[in-house]
Amino acid sequence: MGKDVAIIGGGVAGLEAANQLATLGYNVTVFERNAQPGGHAAKWDRLFPNQRHSHEVIDSLKSHLNGNPAIMLSTAISTISRNGQKFKLDAKGRAFEADAILIATGFELFPAERKEEYGYGIYENVITSAELEEMFAKNGKPTMKSGETPKKIAFIHCVGSRDEKVNKPYCSKVCCVTAVKQAIEVKDSIPNAEVFNLYMDLRMFGPGYEDLYKEAQQKGVTFIRGRLSEASELDEGRLLIKTEDTLSSCPLKMSVDMVVLMVGMSPAIGTSELIAGLGLHPNKDGFVDIADQHLYPTNTTAEGVFVAGACVGPNNITDSVNAARSAAIEIHQYLSKK
């Protein structure tokens, strides 16, 4: 056959699709702009719903990268264009060719500084969920800037999601369950810590997620339905947070040692410019638009261009892997007909 498939993005979606397509006999190249493969999932410590270490998943996905599929690391694709029957890819002056394209560029974490009222980047003990994962990976528990162990931690749901004001009206899907998972991990690592989750709704959509929520409640995590209005700094880096408990309609204030912002999943930077060269447009939330919500979730309206993973909208690893396999089959059908 000898047909070439180019995959943009070496996260879980890109890697899984690469494995499937290589098995089907295509020459596959994954282009990854980072120096390491694995995408975001490689940065997480343990995964919901079963606390499995993320590197197990990533290592398994990476284990097939032995020539075909090939991976080009530190190679950011900046433009793609159609060139007759083929596609031309450009990475900072270096050109590549392919017969089919898979967009698997994933997502970007919402820049928490844009919710200035939450004090990220201003107060030292306001961190993001991603930074908390790093802390778990490094120390097995969160630590304050001063090196002390926090005794009172608040998780703030929906930061940069479901928020018209920052132009992110959609739900990021995985942050609720991530917050519940992380709350449990805090409780497990610092037994006498007080943990609060400030949420709007709890969206426990996947198998085992509701069980995690129950476990968190049993372990003493306090769930407060209310959106954070603002945080301010008290002495010694402690934080005062203000919200309204919407179940009892009471304004609420409390001081905590650490605030964890559950940052949402925003469209990957550069992807809309990338697909523009193929005549594709982002959807209203800025993610790649798919051909059909129900029947062709991994096709685009451009022939020979396919999508998988979080670049079409927030999802979890399971969804990414499923989409990657679905895309591999679609690409196979497309290239077989060609």
Added chain:
Amino acid sequence: MKYHPFVIPFSIGLAFVMLYIVGMWAYWIIRLSRREQKIVWKRLFSFRTIAAIWESMMEGLFHRKIFRKHALLGYMHMSLAFGWFMLIVLGNFESRLYPHSNINPPYYPIFFEFFRHDLSPLREYEEIFTFLMDFFLLLVISGVMLAFFKRIKSRILGMRRTTKHIRIDRIALTSLWFIFPLRILAESVTAGLYNTGHFFTNFLGQNVIYNLPLDQLYYPAWWAYSIALGLFFVTLPFSRYMHIPSEILLIFLRKYGVKEKEHHSTFTKIELNACSRCGICIDTCQLSTNLNISNTQPAYFLRDLRYSQPNEQLRETCMMCMRCVEACPVGIEVVKIRENERKEHQLYSENSYNYLNGYSYPKAKVAFFAGCMGHLTPSVIKSTLKLFEAAGVDYTFIDKDGSICCGRPLQLGGQAIAAKQLIDKNNALIHATGAELLVTTCPICAREFRHNYHLNIPVLHHSQYLLELVNSNRLKLKKTDLNVAYHDPCELSRGLSITEEPRELLSKTVNLVESGKQIGKNSLCCGGSLGATNISAEQRRTIAVATVNQITQADTNILATACPLCKKTFCSAQDTVAIQDIAEILANNLANIKNQNPTKKSAEREVITA
């Protein structure tokens, strides 16, 4: 002969409109409050009256403010008003100079050429009168033609769109448009027959329409002219043209110091009648220019309020940015009227804010208030306090643990009862600190403190206070070569007339680069306004992006604001240019930095300038 039945329509119309106007003026003046009547009496015989007469002339006849907006538009208004006025005045002189009894019925000067075909008794004045009458008639007709043209192609006269008029306005407008062409017809026919005109009507009568049956047209033409006048006068009181007499009264009352109160009053009625529905407010409004919402501006809001009740959508769709107030040629306090109208629909009760208690803060010389919006931009607070620390200011942060709102957002929404509760609580808090000065980083709060709190200490916006600190050498700044554009917040520029201090302050440390005309009191709204509750986040972003594009250029490094709400709005709408409050820019360029920890209050510390 000084009578003919064709004068009846005109005379009835004139009698009606005069009685109506005098009656209305009298009614309004009687209905002013005692206090207002008193100040009017007291100031009646003062220079204010002369100033009012002058302004009535400048605005009523020459439409000076409209001229400033657009020369051709100003010319249109001026030619109609001034031209017509001169025709009436000249007609009167003419009929008086004519050697016959001096007692003339009111219609007589208007239809003078009908009654007197031989103008030679005017002797040496004949030439000049006939010339001037023709000249001003030509002036008026040029205005009518422009007005007609404006309806079809408003852009030529500097207007994006014209007001959509209701039926009574259209009848009045049509009769007004007919008056002058009919007058020209009547005068030209007469000039064709009797040589009563000059370069214009004589020319028309003797060279253009001379082969029409002029003697048969003679009576119908004068009848038609009289009917058009009569119809216009009868419709005037019920149409937009009531603005003519109302505006004159308004100018006088305003000069005597009468203004809008905290609720609708007789003065409001006069203001409502004084709106000419010129539509200038529609064009200035960003809801119209950026969002295509062109049916809620004062032209329509005031109109509906004059005739009945504006609906909720009309009442609430407004950012209260005051751009239209600045632009309105009649100077109507439209935003105050809207605020008062919103007050009629309050939702809060006497004890909505009972839970707000138990705040106390240390005493100090300067009370610092960040406000609710300030708390959404902690970096501005941090920077301001850093500057205070550096300058050794003895301050107390009186809404450190989260704030009691200043009350202005409620005020803008018309919720005056609720706002009053917040005002009382804050007043007590401010009083308890024993502060000699109140400083706030928020123009919205500053305006509320100054206008509605009746505090006995001065209130400064941080741009003013920081400028004082810099000028007295307590703050030292580095000079950098950053290109900074400055955005005037509505409540600071139009609300408090503070436009120079922030610029002066910025110029001390960066290159202030201004672009375009939309600065100072003509600045654009950021779109974040608390005054509008029914425009979407998407619509706000559209306005914000348009505003940022207007005031920045490709090489702008930072867009500076002096309002936390503007900062938030701009930040969440775009990321092409960095947005910073003036306090942040200053804090970054501070030269005398000693104490790095701004969150701890410095009790009675010495001034620590380097």
